[in-house]
Amino acid sequence: MADIEKFKAKLLSKAAEKGFENAEFYYQSSRTRRVNVFGGKVEKYQDSSVGGFSFRGLYDGKMGYYYSESLDESVIETVLENAKINALLIESEDKEFIFDGKNAEYSEVQTYDPSIDTVTAEEMTEYAIKLEKAAYAADERVKNVLASTMTVGESYISIGNSYGLDISEKANYAFGFADCVAEENGTAKENGEFAFYTKKSEFDPESVAKAAVEKTVAMLGAQSVETGNYKAIIRNEALADLTDCFIGCFYGENVQKGFSLLKGKTGEKIAAENITLIDDPLMKNGLATAGFDSEGVPTRKKVLIKNGVLEMFLHNLKSAAAAGEEPTGNGFKQSYKGTVGISATNLYIQAGDKTMTELCAMMNDGLIITELSGLHAGANSISGDFSLLASGFLVKGGKVLSPVEQITAAGNFFELLCKAKAVGNDLKFNSGGVGAPSVLFDGISIAGK
Amino acid sequence: MFDTELANDILTLACDKGADFAEIFAENNQKSSISLINGRVEKVSGGIDSGLGLRLFKDGRVIYIYTNDMSRDNLLKMTAEAASGCGEKSGEAVRVINADKCDTPHTVKNSPLTADKKYMIQRLRLADEAARRYSPLVTQTSVGCLDSVQNVFIANSEGLCRTDERIRTRISVNAVASSETEKQTGYFGPGGLKGAELFDEIDLEAVGTEAARSAVTMLKADNCPSGVMPVILDNGFGGVIFHEACGHGLEASAVSKNASVFAGKLGQRIASPLITAIDDGTIKNQWGSIYIDDEGEYGRKNVLIENGILKGYMVDRYNGARMGMAETGSSRRQSYRFVPTSRMTNTYIDAGKSSPEEIIAATEYGLYAKYMGGGSVNPATGEFNFAVNEAYIVRNGKICEPVRGATLIGKGAEVLMDIDMVGTNLRLAEGMCGASSGSIPVCVGQPMLRVSKITVGGR
Numbered sequence: 001m002a003d004i005e006k007f008k009a010k011l012l013s014k015a016a017e018k019g020f021e022n023a024e025f026y027y028q029s030s031r032t033r034r035v036n037v038f039g040g041k042v043e044k045y046q047d048s049s050v051g052g053f054s055f056r057g058l059y060d061g062k063m064g065y066y067y068s069e070s071l072d073e074s075v076i077e078t079v080l081e082n083a084k085i086n087a088l089l090i091e092s093e094d095k096e097f098i099f100d101g102k103n104a105e106y107s108e109v110q111t112y113d114p115s116i117d118t119v120t121a122e123e124m125t126e127y128a129i130k131l132e133k134a135a136y137a138a139d140e141r142v143k144n145v146l147a148s149t150m151t152v153g154e155s156y157i158s159i160g161n162s163y164g165l166d167i168s169e170k171a172n173y174a175f176g177f178a179d180c181v182a183e184e185n186g187t188a189k190e191n192g193e194f195a196f197y198t199k200k201s202e203f204d205p206e207s208v209a210k211a212a213v214e215k216t217v218a219m220l221g222a223q224s225v226e227t228g229n230y231k232a233i234i235r236n237e238a239l240a241d242l243t244d245c246f247i248g249c250f251y252g253e254n255v256q257k258g259f260s261l262l263k264g265k266t267g268e269k270i271a272a273e274n275i276t277l278i279d280d281p282l283m284k285n286g287l288a289t290a291g292f293d294s295e296g297v298p299t300r301k302k303v304l305i306k307n308g309v310l311e312m313f314l315h316n317l318k319s320a321a322a323a324g325e326e327p328t329g330n331g332f333k334q335s336y337k338g339t340v341g342i343s344a345t346n347l348y349i350q351a352g353d354k355t356m357t358e359l360c361a362m363m364n365d366g367l368i369i370t371e372l373s374g375l376h377a378g379a380n381s382i383s384g385d386f387s388l389l390a391s392g393f394l395v396k397g398g399k400v401l402s403p404v405e406q407i408t409a410a411g412n413f414f415e416l417l418c419k420a421k422a423v424g425n426d427l428k429f430n431s432g433g434v435g436a437p438s439v440l441f442d443g444i445s446i447a448g449k
Numbered sequence: 450m451f452d453t454e455l456a457n458d459i460l461t462l463a464c465d466k467g468a469d470f471a472e473i474f475a476e477n478n479q480k481s482s483i484s485l486i487n488g489r490v491e492k493v494s495g496g497i498d499s500g501l502g503l504r505l506f507k508d509g510r511v512i513y514i515y516t517n518d519m520s521r522d523n524l525l526k527m528t529a530e531a532a533s534g535c536g537e538k539s540g541e542a543v544r545v546i547n548a549d550k551c552d553t554p555h556t557v558k559n560s561p562l563t564a565d566k567k568y569m570i571q572r573l574r575l576a577d578e579a580a581r582r583y584s585p586l587v588t589q590t591s592v593g594c595l596d597s598v599q600n601v602f603i604a605n606s607e608g609l610c611r612t613d614e615r616i617r618t619r620i621s622v623n624a625v626a627s628s629e630t631e632k633q634t635g636y637f638g639p640g641g642l643k644g645a646e647l648f649d650e651i652d653l654e655a656v657g658t659e660a661a662r663s664a665v666t667m668l669k670a671d672n673c674p675s676g677v678m679p680v681i682l683d684n685g686f687g688g689v690i691f692h693e694a695c696g697h698g699l700e701a702s703a704v705s706k707n708a709s710v711f712a713g714k715l716g717q718r719i720a721s722p723l724i725t726a727i728d729d730g731t732i733k734n735q736w737g738s739i740y741i742d743d744e745g746e747y748g749r750k751n752v753l754i755e756n757g758i759l760k761g762y763m764v765d766r767y768n769g770a771r772m773g774m775a776e777t778g779s780s781r782r783q784s785y786r787f788v789p790t791s792r793m794t795n796t797y798i799d800a801g802k803s804s805p806e807e808i809i810a811a812t813e814y815g816l817y818a819k820y821m822g823g824g825s826v827n828p829a830t831g832e833f834n835f836a837v838n839e840a841y842i843v844r845n846g847k848i849c850e851p852v853r854g855a856t857l858i859g860k861g862a863e864v865l866m867d868i869d870m871v872g873t874n875l876r877l878a879e880g881m882c883g884a885s886s887g888s889i890p891v892c893v894g895q896p897m898l899r900v901s902k903i904t905v906g907g908r
Binding site for chain 1: 480483486487489490491492493494495496497498499500509510511512513514515516517518519527530531534566567570588589625627630631632633634673675676677706707708710786788822823824825827829830832833834835836853854855856858859860904905906907908
């Protein structure tokens with residue numbers, strides 16, 4: 001780390017010499033290890049250690065960016081020169097900022113646990129072998145466990161800037177994943193389950209295998225249903241995936257540039273009263289838990305939709321200033337390779353109090369949608385329209401009748417939010433860090449037979 | 450770009466420690482991007498990726514390590530660690546001497562490293578202005594470009610040592626048309642295995658106008674009806690149906706695990722006799738082309754399906770060994786951070802005999818999908834889905850009103866059999882394909898074709 005400190009000091013001082021009014025050094029390194037088991041044996045073992053930095057600085061009031069994976073002092077000139085060239089090309093009139101860190105108070109967040117660091121390659125292998133074995137053992141119709149993996153990762157982020165800001169955060173995690181194929185009467189179904197761990201004591205391959213197999217075999221024998229308009233419960237994971245597609249509408253930058261239909265709707269009712277949407281970066285054990293964003297701004301918990309009413313948007317420094325609001329600590333970049341945009345941090349629809357049985361009883365006749373596919377293509381992130389491959393179960397008289405496949409579910413996300421009839425108590429996060437409970441909706445357009 | 454002596458030492462050390470096979474993939478990739486929103490340059494950024502991935506095989510197991518600490522000490526230390534579990538020494542390492550001459554046919558005229566960014570911006574503006582001029586309903590635009598100059602060095606313990614420089618440039622044009630309650634988008638993304646000459650080869654005004662026309666047309670369109678009906682897929686990006694419904698299932702990564710509906714079907718009929726499908730990595734300067742693949746094999750033209758009969762898979766070294774099949778120049782990865790595996794390059798259904806006019810005229814009722822969006826497939830079950838960006842109802846042999854929000858779903862094996870007309874107007878279109886070895890540039894393609902029945906999801 002001493003080398004990084006030295007490099008940072010040199011880079012920032014050279015940047016000042018070159019005429020950058022303010023500048024920032026963002027460094028990120030990570031180590032990731034992964035074991036894949038197939039057929040009872042290790043198929044693949046990966047171990048990576050990478051790092052790199054991003055420089056950004058204000059030149060003539062415009063923000064120039066450049067990154068490098070080499071921290072050799074010889075790259076400094078190239079990086080600064082390219083960042084300057086890039087800054088001079090910018091025409092946007094938006095005011096840009098490097099965080100001055102004034103009055104910044106950082107919350108304590110739990111992103112690191114020493115027990116994760118002690119996980120050995122042998123323990124990872126043991127986990128993955130148990131996972132695969134448990135998947136085969138869970139049901140005789142499981143014919144192929146395509147993936148049985150354990151990943152252990154650790155990362156380090158450090159941000160320093162010409163205002164003297166100097167912060168860093170260490171994080172680690174483990175991730176188990178099983179993916180299986182079950183067959184019956186000549187047809188196959190495939191599904192998977194993951195678990196995100198923040199402590200070694202949480203490792204439980206059997207429950208991951210069980211969940212993956214349950215999801216998969218439940219769909220065997222699935223049929224399409226008649227085309228029509230259905231009442232539907234969108235189950236937690238599927239609703240989290242769907243919500244994930246439309247988060248961009250809550251990003252200040254999109255609102256300001258006209259890429260969000262929520263523009264000007266703050267204070268208005270945009271969802272049913274039982275819908276509350278929260279962004280909580282301070283959450284314990286969250287995938288996106290962080291104490292500060294990529295600009296160094298402290299993060300905090302925010303309520304975006306409160307009982308159906310739109311309360312606020314998410315901001316980075318630039319969009320907050322343009323809106324005349326406080327930054328919200330959502331100014332993230334994907335890695336040192338990216339530029340600062342906006343990202344949600346553990347965004348979720350708040351759980352209600354209904355069990356799945358109660359939701360089914362309320363619905364009486366309809367569908368449970370357990371999976372939505374093709375979200376990157378079939379959902380229009382601006383208009384809210386979606387038309388997606390779906391699967392799930394047919395419910396008659398409040399009872400789950402049979403599995404359903406080869407249907408599409410279509411609607412508009414924002415219209416759907418207004419049609420939420422009841423909210424389940426089963427909040428679950430997807431692997432992208434977005435969460436939702438199961439929710440009963442009125443009127444979803446289904447294409448089938 | 451990488452010291453052959455060091456490569457030699459790494460590979461020898463790995464094999465001495467017991468690896469059956471060792472391979473180095475070293476990379477330096479200079480990237481830059483420009484984005485204009487509503488006609489103003491909003492973001493300009495770039496950087497340099499550099500790193501090395503070392504892949505070892507031992508008794509059917511893969512060990513992969515990667516790093517961007519390229520110092521000799523670190524690389525040898527990581528090699529020793531990676532190979533430490535291999536056990537008994539099993540073979541002789543072949544000495545790496547010199548890299549074969551890089552004789553790529555995909556030469557560029559104007560390297561992005563020296564191209565004038567101001568000129569590129571000026572050209573992008575043509576698309577932006579044309580889109581906004583098209584209609585007052587066009588309320589937002591975003592246009593931009595990405596380029597990369599990727600130098601790779603690949604060497605393995607069998608003595609292969611090759612280098613390549615891959616220069617790619619892509620332009621994106623996005624127009625948003627709005628009414629009070631709706632927003633619809635039109636998008637095009639032309640690209641090539643080429644440099645900044647792309648900015649002069651593409652009629653950017655026409656691209657901008659077309660993106661705007663598509664967005665405005667869809668803004669005024671009614672919702673697509675739902676149900677099972679004949680679907681006419683137009684040429685170019687329509688080929689995404691083959692890419693998703695069949696292409697992924699012909700990749701050795703799925704076939705070797707018996708995780709594809711097309712596993713074990715070589716020589717059998719898997720498609721309508723009208724279908725011949727090809728994966729061709731050799732098309733000059735095409736977006737999905739490769740001179741060498743990411744394990745150093747030369748790119749080639751592979752016939753996948755001939756007149757409906759399955760002829761071949763796309764095979765990489767690892768899965769090829771498992772299947773007892775030779776590599777087909779199909780092994781690809783996004784960067785040194787990914788273990789390479791079998792992937793597509795430029796994949797298309799070859800031209801047939803029907804004119805596009807005949808196909809439309811022969812259709813009493815159905816959906817005409819002019820522009821496709823993206824999609825995805827589950828290779829294990831063959832279930833696919835993809836979005837239609839611009840569609841029309843066909844009635845009595847004529848293209849009638851536009852409809853929006855259509856999604857097509859089905860099972861790959863069934864849809865291939867149900868293709869009943871294939872057009873003459875083959876065209877390729879650029880896209881990005883994501884899978885286990887990362888996001889890579891590919892082309893999809895086809896002439897206009899008709900599928901006798903597909904489930905269409907509308908509203």
